[in-house]
Amino acid sequence: MSQTMLGKYIGISQTTVTAWETNRTEPSSTYVTKLAELFEISTDYLLDHERSIRQPVTVDLADENVNLTYRGRPLSRNDRNIIYRLMED
Numbered sequence: 001m002s003q004t005m006l007g008k009y010i011g012i013s014q015t016t017v018t019a020w021e022t023n024r025t026e027p028s029s030t031y032v033t034k035l036a037e038l039f040e041i042s043t044d045y046l047l048d049h050e051r052s053i054r055q056p057v058t059v060d061l062a063d064e065n066v067n068l069t070y071r072g073r074p075l076s077r078n079d080r081n082i083i084y085r086l087m088e089d
Contacts, residue, residue, distance in 0.1 A: 010034040
């Protein structure tokens with residue numbers, strides 16, 4: 001996504017996006033929230049809080065209550081089944 005497109009999506013200029021990317025300025029909490037919503041991630045993740053406090057978690061992938069995701073998007077039932085078949089071989 002270009003800086004111009006990002007700016008249009010959240011209502012700012014391309015120059016502001018550049019300033020954020022080059023660490024000349026930081027987005028206000030309003031824009032942090034808009035960015036998190038746009039990219040479907042938490043504001044903690046965006047602000048790097050989540051990564052610094054997360055601990056490794058062990059889960060059983062066969063557990064139907066485990067939400068498997070790839071790049072932030074839930075896997076479809078078909079994708080889950082493919083993974084299960086690959087792991088059973």
